[in-house]
Amino acid sequence: MLNENIIKQIRDYADKNNVPIMMDEGINYLTNYILENGVKRILEVGTAIGYSAIMMCGVNSDITVTTIERDEKRYLEAVKNIKKMELEDRIDLIYNDALEVNLDGTYDLIFIDAAKAQNIKFFEKFENNLNDNGTIITDNMNFHGLVDKEISEIESRNLRQLVRKVKNYKDFLNYNERYETVFLDIGDGLAVSKKRK
Ligand SMILES: C[S@@+](CC[C@H](N)C(=O)[O-])C[C@H]1O[C@@H](n2cnc3c(N)ncnc32)[C@H](O)[C@@H]1O
Numbered sequence: 409m410l411n412e413n414i415i416k417q418i419r420d421y422a423d424k425n426n427v428p429i430m431m432d433e434g435i436n437y438l439t440n441y442i443l444e445n446g447v448k449r450i451l452e453v454g455t456a457i458g459y460s461a462i463m464m465c466g467v468n469s470d471i472t473v474t475t476i477e478r479d480e481k482r483y484l485e486a487v488k489n490i491k492k493m494e495l496e497d498r499i500d501l502i503y504n505d506a507l508e509v510n511l512d513g514t515y516d517l518i519f520i521d522a523a524k525a526q527n528i529k530f531f532e533k534f535e536n537n538l539n540d541n542g543t544i545i546t547d548n549m550n551f552h553g554l555v556d557k558e559i560s561e562i563e564s565r566n567l568r569q570l571v572r573k574v575k576n577y578k579d580f581l582n583y584n585e586r587y588e589t590v591f592l593d594i595g596d597g598l599a600v601s602k603k604r605k
Pocket residue numbers: 428429430453454455456457458459460461476477478479482504505506507521522523526
């Protein structure tokens with residue numbers, strides 16, 4: 409069982425320091441998915457301060473998570489949080505740009521929650537580490553409701569570019585012959601991709 413007080417402290421820190429962590433609905437879906445599908449080995453791209461990695465580990469005592477973060481301050485905060493939860497043996501935290509990380513292991517679940525503009529690259533890089541029956545889940549597919557808007561309605565140029573990238577990723581998943589993807593209106597929108605048989 410996870411220590412609820414420490415979880416609350418992590419959430420409060422995220423709130424105060426504008427660290428984006430998974431919404432309740434999204435994390436509930438993810439933890440239920442892990443439980444119902446007997447997921448044991450998880451790879452997460454985008455640790456932030458360790459909140460989702462810790463929550464995923466909390467589902468069962470035999471779950472392990474490898475998680476990657478490139479921001480030093482967040483990485484260091486994640487190290488502290490994982491230590492406080494006494495999960496150092498089960499969470500392998502890698503401080504690097506995920507696109508520079510090469511992993512040998514295979515995973516039952518790959519959770520992509522990092523730079524939205526790079527989702528295709530993350531997917532293509534880490535699908536090699538997915539078990540045949542494994543699943544890739546990607547967060548922020550609705551991108552705070554902006555994905556449903558006409559691009560021309562979005563004022564900021566940077567945001568327009570990001571929304572285009574999220575839409576491109578949706579197309580990439582929709583037209584992917586190797587994977588079947590369902591899009592769920594949960595939290596900020598989740599894509600659940602499984603290898604076609
Ligand atoms: C939305 S946050 C992750 C939240 C976390 N999964 C949670 O729910 O607790 C995204 C994180 O991905 C990190 N990130 C973005 N691009 C990355 C990359 N290429 N490699 C590693 N980390 C990356 C950011 O620094 C940020 O902390």
